[in-house]
Amino acid sequence: xxxxxxxxxxxxxxxxxxxxxxxxxxxxxxxxxxxxxxxxxxxxxxxxxxxxxxxxxxxxxxxxxxxxxxxxxxxxxxxxxxxxxxxxxxxxxxxxxxxxxxxxxxxxxxxxxxxxxxxxxxxxxxxxxxxxxxxxxxxxxxxxxxxxxxxxxxxxxxxxxxxxxxxxxxxxxxxxxxxxxxxxxxxxxxxxxxxxxxxxxxxxxxxxxxxxxxxxxxxxxxxxxxxxxxxxxxxxxxxxxxxxxxxxxxxxxxxxxxxxxxxxxxxxxxxxxxxxxxxxxxxxxxxxxxxxxxxxxxxxxxxxxxxxxxxxxxxxxxxxxxxxxxxxxxxxxxxxxxx
Amino acid sequence: xxxxxxxxxxxxxxxxxxxxxxxxxxxxxxxxxxxxxxxxxxxxxxxxxxxxxxxxxxxxxxxxxxxxxxxxxxxxxxxxxxxxxxxxxxxxxxxxxxxxxxxxxxxxxxxxxxxxxxxxxxxxxxxxxxxxxxxxxxxxxxxxxxxxxxxxxxxxxxxxxxxxxxxxxxxxxxxxxxxxxxxxxxxxxxxxxxxxxxxxxxxxxxxxxxxxxxxxxxxxxxxxxxxxxxxxxxxxxxxxxxxxxxxxxxxxxxxxxxxxxxxxxxxxxxxxxxxxxxxxxxxxxxxxxxxxxxxxxxxxxxxxxxxxxxxxxxxxxxxxxxxxxxxxxxxxxxxxxxx
Numbered sequence: 001x002x003x004x005x006x007x008x009x010x011x012x013x014x015x016x017x018x019x020x021x022x023x024x025x026x027x028x029x030x031x032x033x034x035x036x037x038x039x040x041x042x043x044x045x046x047x048x049x050x051x052x053x054x055x056x057x058x059x060x061x062x063x064x065x066x067x068x069x070x071x072x073x074x075x076x077x078x079x080x081x082x083x084x085x086x087x088x089x090x091x092x093x094x095x096x097x098x099x100x101x102x103x104x105x106x107x108x109x110x111x112x113x114x115x116x117x118x119x120x121x122x123x124x125x126x127x128x129x130x131x132x133x134x135x136x137x138x139x140x141x142x143x144x145x146x147x148x149x150x151x152x153x154x155x156x157x158x159x160x161x162x163x164x165x166x167x168x169x170x171x172x173x174x175x176x177x178x179x180x181x182x183x184x185x186x187x188x189x190x191x192x193x194x195x196x197x198x199x200x201x202x203x204x205x206x207x208x209x210x211x212x213x214x215x216x217x218x219x220x221x222x223x224x225x226x227x228x229x230x231x232x233x234x235x236x237x238x239x240x241x242x243x244x245x246x247x248x249x250x251x252x253x254x255x256x257x258x259x260x261x262x263x264x265x266x267x268x269x270x271x272x273x274x275x276x277x278x279x280x281x282x283x284x285x286x287x288x289x290x291x292x293x294x295x296x297x298x299x300x301x302x303x304x305x306x307x308x309x310x311x312x313x314x315x316x317x318x319x320x321x322x323x324x325x326x327x328x329x330x331x332x333x334x335x336x337x338x339x
Numbered sequence: 340x341x342x343x344x345x346x347x348x349x350x351x352x353x354x355x356x357x358x359x360x361x362x363x364x365x366x367x368x369x370x371x372x373x374x375x376x377x378x379x380x381x382x383x384x385x386x387x388x389x390x391x392x393x394x395x396x397x398x399x400x401x402x403x404x405x406x407x408x409x410x411x412x413x414x415x416x417x418x419x420x421x422x423x424x425x426x427x428x429x430x431x432x433x434x435x436x437x438x439x440x441x442x443x444x445x446x447x448x449x450x451x452x453x454x455x456x457x458x459x460x461x462x463x464x465x466x467x468x469x470x471x472x473x474x475x476x477x478x479x480x481x482x483x484x485x486x487x488x489x490x491x492x493x494x495x496x497x498x499x500x501x502x503x504x505x506x507x508x509x510x511x512x513x514x515x516x517x518x519x520x521x522x523x524x525x526x527x528x529x530x531x532x533x534x535x536x537x538x539x540x541x542x543x544x545x546x547x548x549x550x551x552x553x554x555x556x557x558x559x560x561x562x563x564x565x566x567x568x569x570x571x572x573x574x575x576x577x578x579x580x581x582x583x584x585x586x587x588x589x590x591x592x593x594x595x596x597x598x599x600x601x602x603x604x605x606x607x608x609x610x611x612x613x614x615x616x617x618x619x620x621x622x623x624x625x626x627x628x629x630x631x632x633x634x635x636x637x638x639x640x641x642x643x644x645x646x647x648x649x650x651x652x653x654x655x656x657x658x659x660x661x662x663x664x665x666x667x668x669x670x671x672x673x674x675x676x677x678x
Binding site: 001002003004007008010051053054079080084086087088089090091094095097098099100101102103104105106107108109110116120123124127128129130131147188189190191192193312313314315316317320322325327 | 340341342343346347349390392393418419423425426427428429430433434436437438439440441442443444445446447448449455459462463466467468469470486527528529530531532651652653654655656659661664666
């Protein structure tokens, strides 16, 4: 039974379980530091399709299928699918779920979507609404690059603050309390805009939202950073993560090694030319579902505050000179079920 | 306490109330048959802004504010805002909620978004998660036309099956059981694609989804069409509504005058040159919040099955030759609170 304690924070008193998870990624992500964690890695960026957009839907289907396989779950046993992606009109998700009978709740939270979908799937499970609810997101470098920046063939220079959209997807399936990882609490964020206008510096646009949601979660749920092994943002990258640490330092709070960021983890900064790190809602989804959830299941990590961050602009609004709003949502994942 | 009874259908056993609602519309909608119902009608399509996208955010803010005013509700009393729109990356909603402190859950369901947002806001309220939750959507003719079809100045011919995106917004605020309208049940739909490829005939693309969700809701909740004064789709328009009626006739079910469609109601087909009717997630939102909810509050309508329908394509996918998936979600609104 979910209990609302204010400031967007909901305690999940039944501590529902992430009963299964799956991940899928592209070739470059497969060659990164977490490559061996992903359930499915494609050698082919097109995932056997003839457009990047269809490739993204296929990628997302792989993550969904891997989660079903790991949990030995029939597709028809899934009650609700909460899904989203970065494409215009969220077609990555709509086309991946087309005609498969899934009860579909389409979301848009930019790169925060994995936390948004996991929060909603968990609240539904905690309230007994649906036996198994899936949270699912994806991103694809090529579909994102074409849509948000330049065509692949343009050969434009990338700035040092630019992040690299990961070709990746993750799916977490939440059900009744049965074993770790448990979902203990979630915090839904607010739309924060501190006036950043550089679409090649989304880490800076999102850092204030991450700070606000993490601080709100800690204060409202009565937690301290020390209560977590890992405060995992995604995807601030290197620039945004520095800013997040600075914002907490102003409060006298040192996050230090307790903080990491999915955008800093998915690629090797030295060997892979990704500038400020990875991004895209598939980045945090695949790092969470491929790397973090298994570590919580095994007890290697006890408490993780997963905080996916999104930049809520469009190219149209940026071209109109508007600044970039950010948002972040928090999900407390834990090895133990004490509230 | 929400009870899941399968097939995407949730019974809201506390029967939460739509405690307030607000609507806003453009000049042409204000001159239509429902013009006098809307709380705010602008003489200026730009709503005082210098771009169509910013105009849409301002329009959405008007609907939100009108709902707060009608309910004598402080903005800070709203727990969660479930919002979405048609713009790329759903910027209409993100920018309208920027820096106002609202706990923001971004949705994308195309023109089904008002039912999606109202369903989620109601499930949250029924589960005691948040005291007051807002459901909010918008659409704007000019921002949609520029994004999905041609620039306004192009002067292209519109086909007879084309619908006219309404410049309109609606907001419903759901709270604990207190008085009519009550939300009794919701059904979340699936992504249906019957192979329609004509982006100028979205009514046909969405009609199968509307049929599927309405039939699922009736069968699962144990209801018949006769249990409703009004089965209100939005926005199939004239073409899609005919198809919906035909689909039910194949089952031997005559919807007849029991069915109406927000896209057929918002404009005067004879006097306003809208071809197959209105569309846009603001169309069903404004008709619901401006016209229908007051009639349920007064008892003039006893039971309404609000079924907003969305076409989940993007211009990119249509240009790639893909067909158009549709989705529909149902919300049972009632004057009485017996389940």
